[in-house]
Every structure is written in C-alpha cells, then in structure tokens.
Amino acid sequence: MNMRTETPLKITRTTALPLSYKLPEGNTVRLGVGATTKRDAIIVRVETDSGLIGYGEAHPGRSPGAVVSLINQTLSPMIAGMDPCDVVGVWNRVNRMQLSSHGMGAGAALALSGIDLALWDIRGKAAGMPLYRLLGGSKRRIPAYAGGISMGFQAPESLLEEARGYVKAGYRAVKLRIGDTVSDDIRRVTAVRAGLGDDIEILTDANTNYRLSDAQRAMPALQEARVAWLEEPFSALDFGAYRAAARFAPQVPIAAGENHYTRFDFARLLEDRAVSIFQPDLSKTGGITESLRIAAMASAFGITIHPHSSATGINHAASIHFLAAIDNGGYFEACVSKFNPLRDMFGQTFTIGTDGCVEPLDKPGIGLDIDEAIFAQFPAIDGPGYVVTF
Ligand SMILES: [Mg+2]
Numbered sequence: 001m002n003m004r005t006e007t008p009l010k011i012t013r014t015t016a017l018p019l020s021y022k023l024p025e026g027n028t029v030r031l032g033v034g035a036t037t038k039r040d041a042i043i044v045r046v047e048t049d050s051g052l053i054g055y056g057e058a059h060p061g062r063s064p065g066a067v068v069s070l071i072n073q074t075l076s077p078m079i080a081g082m083d084p085c086d087v088v089g090v091w092n093r094v095n096r097m098q099l100s101s102h103g104m105g106a107g108a109a110l111a112l113s114g115i116d117l118a119l120w121d122i123r124g125k126a127a128g129m130p131l132y133r134l135l136g137g138s139k140r141r142i143p144a145y146a147g148g149i150s151m152g153f154q155a156p157e158s159l160l161e162e163a164r165g166y167v168k169a170g171y172r173a174v175k176l177r178i179g180d181t182v183s184d185d186i187r188r189v190t191a192v193r194a195g196l197g198d199d200i201e202i203l204t205d206a207n208t209n210y211r212l213s214d215a216q217r218a219m220p221a222l223q224e225a226r227v228a229w230l231e232e233p234f235s236a237l238d239f240g241a242y243r244a245a246a247r248f249a250p251q252v253p254i255a256a257g258e259n260h261y262t263r264f265d266f267a268r269l270l271e272d273r274a275v276s277i278f279q280p281d282l283s284k285t286g287g288i289t290e291s292l293r294i295a296a297m298a299s300a301f302g303i304t305i306h307p308h309s310s311a312t313g314i315n316h317a318a319s320i321h322f323l324a325a326i327d328n329g330g331y332f333e334a335c336v337s338k339f340n341p342l343r344d345m346f347g348q349t350f351t352i353g354t355d356g357c358v359e360p361l362d363k364p365g366i367g368l369d370i371d372e373a374i375f376a377q378f379p380a381i382d383g384p385g386y387v388v389t390f
Pocket residue numbers: 205207231232258308
C-alpha cells in the first residue's frame with residue numbers, strides 16, 4: 001500500500017481587505033437596525049508557503065476599520081507559521097489569545113470568522129474537493145428565502161409588489177422587516193399574507209427593535225398570518241426577554257443567532273429553551289468550524305439551522321456548502337438586496353430554481369474565482385453602514 005505523508009502547509013500572511021459600496025441617493029432601506037447608507041464587506045486573504053491562497057469574509061460589525069486592524073495587526077502575526085488545515089488549532093489560539101481574554105469580544109469573533117472561512121477554502125483547494133463534500137455533505141437542493149436588505153418599512157402595497165417579484169423569480173419564502181410600530185407591522189404582514197395566498201412562507205424579522213410588550217401584542221396577528229418565525233425580537237444580550245417571550249409565543253417560533261457569538265452563546269440559548277430556530281452567521285459567529293459545532297449541539301435538541309448571511313458571494317457560497325453538509329439545515333438566506341454589487345463581484349454564487357432552491361458550487365474549496373482587480377471598484381468607507389432612525 002502506498003502511504004503518502006505530506007509536509008504540512010504553513011500560513012505566511014493574513015490580510016484583511018475592506019470594501020464599500022455607497023447606496024445611490026434616495027435608495028435607503030429602513031429596517032429595525034436603522035437606515036442603510038452603504039454596504040461594507042471585509043475580504044480575508046490567507047496566503048501559504050505553497051502559493052495556495054484562501055479567501056474568507058468577515059462581517060464588518062459597523063466598524064470595518066476596527067476589524068481590519070485587528071486582523072492585519074494582531075491576528076496575522078499570531079497565526080503565521082501555523083498549518084492552515086489545522087482549523088481547530090487556529091481557532092483555539094485566536095480564542096485563547098484574543099477572543100476570551102483582553103480581546104475585542106464580538107469584534108474578535110468577526111475577525112476569526114473571516115480567517116476560518118479562508119482556511120476552509122484552503123483545505124478544500126488542497127484536497128481538490130468542493131467544501132460541501134469536504135464537510136461530509138452532498139450536492140443537494142437547499143431551500144432559499146428572499147432576504148438580505150429588502151422588504152423594509154414601506155407601504156403595504158409596495159411591500160406586496162416587491163414580495164410578488166421574488167415569488168415570481170422562484171422564491172417560496174420571503175422575509176418581511178417588522179420592528180416598526182406594532183400596528184404598522186401588523187398591517188404589512190397581513191397585507192402580504194392576503195396578497196400572496198397560503199402557499200408562500202412568510203418570515204418576519206424585528207431586528208431587536210421590540211420590547212417584550214410589543215412582541216406580546218404582535219404575536220396573535222403574526223400567528224393569524226401563519227408567520228413561520230419571529231426573528232430577533234430583542235437584543236441578543238437580553239436572554240431574559242427571550243425566556244419570557246417563549247412562554248406566550250408557542251405558535252410562532254422565535255428565531256435568533258445572527259448576533260450570538262460562538263457555541264457558548266448558543267449553549268445558553270439551548271439551556272434557556274427560549275429560541276427554537278438558530279441563525280448563526282458563518283462570517284460572525286466563529287466561521288465554519290464553530291458553526292458545525294453549533295449545528296451539532298442544536299441537532300440534539302431538534303433545532304433547525306437557518307444561517308444568517310453576510311454581504312459577499314464568499315459567505316453565500318460557504319453558507320450553501322454548510323447547509324448541504326449538516327443534518328438539521330433549513331433555509332439559505334438569499335440576498336435579494338437591490339443595491340449590493342458586493343454580492344455579485346465574483347460572479348453569481350447561487351441561482352434560484354423554480355422549486356425555490358439553490359445548490360452548492362462544485363469547484364474546490366468555497367468554489368469562487370476571485371480576481372482581486374475588482375476590489376479597486378469598491379474603495380473602503382469607514383464607519384457604520386446604518387444610520388439611526390429612532
Ligand atoms: Mg435578522
């Protein structure tokens with residue numbers, strides 16, 4: 001038998017590249033987190049001594065410059081020389097030296113997520129396998145919902161017209177933004193349910209903008225409209241509100257996770273039995289390595305994973321690979337934002353079928369052809385991507 005031992009690769013340099021796109025004047029979308037002014041993304045490039053390069057995406061966390069600095073100044077030297085295939089080792093080192101002691105909390109999780117995605121890209125390229133296969137999955141069809149920054153606080157008629165467009169494109173599920181006034185929220189959800197009929201799934205997202213009493217008031221109408229989930233009614237830190245809401249909301253499952261970091265936050269949600277749908281973001285919660293752990297824990301509790309998605313095709317493609325490889329995967333959040341060229345800068349990473357589903361890419365690693373020349377079209381603009389509207 002021919003046993004081949006390989007010399008491990010070495011990480012030589014890790015670089016964070018911030019990109020921005022300013023929305024054209026008058027094209028803001030209003031939602032519970034504020035009004036959008038620009039889209040930001042951070043591409044993380046990990047170089048190896050073999051010349052193999054992996055690309056990941058870190059969420060900008062409303063302060064892209066801070067996350068970029070953390071990666072370039074602190075984490076790049078911390079992981080230099082390590083084996084890029086040792087995703088658990090890199091995760092542990094960054095956790096011990098930045099995330100869990102004198103670190104930047106969520107900011108460190110964002111940075112680590114981008115690095116971890118790039119390492120999985122390298123692993124796949126080194127193995128010559130698309131990520132879904134490397135993760136133990138298969139090329140299956142993944143249901144997708146129309147999400148991203150869309151269907152905001154608008155008049156019910158315009159909202160219905162927008163939602164109808166996505167259904168026409170193939171989507172069988174749409175996500176509406178709530179967290180405005182409860183009465184306006186109810187008007188919008190009710191109008192969209194009446195207009196779309198019974199066969200389309202309606203999801204709602206309050207973007208942490210509800211008080212407990214708002215959620216209690218909205219719940220009967222959401223139930224009446226057969227809403228499939230109420231996402232992030234409260235701040236991710238307010239574990240008590242989630243516990244309290246779970247008692248009066250058995251008919252509309254409560255979803256959360258895009259602002260929960262690492263398996264330890266999700267373990268708390270499991271202990272509380274307060275949230276029945278998990279939405280970790282691969283570019284926020286600690287990458288693929290950590291999202292696999294979160295999915296495995298949730299699987300034992302009958303909880304489905306519907307990952308939140310970030311800005312670019314790197315996160316989108318990785319999320320679809322991930323969903324194709326876990327046993328409790330739900331929807332892919334398809335970004336249908338009108339103004340997000342960062343989504344398309346590496347070509348199309350998903351195509352919605354007439355069955356409302358998407359499929360993972362087939363090239364090795366995350367599966368994108370990345371031409372860095374395109375980055376010049378999106379010069380970074382530091383600062384938050386949302387402005388206050390309340
Ligand atoms: Mg959300």
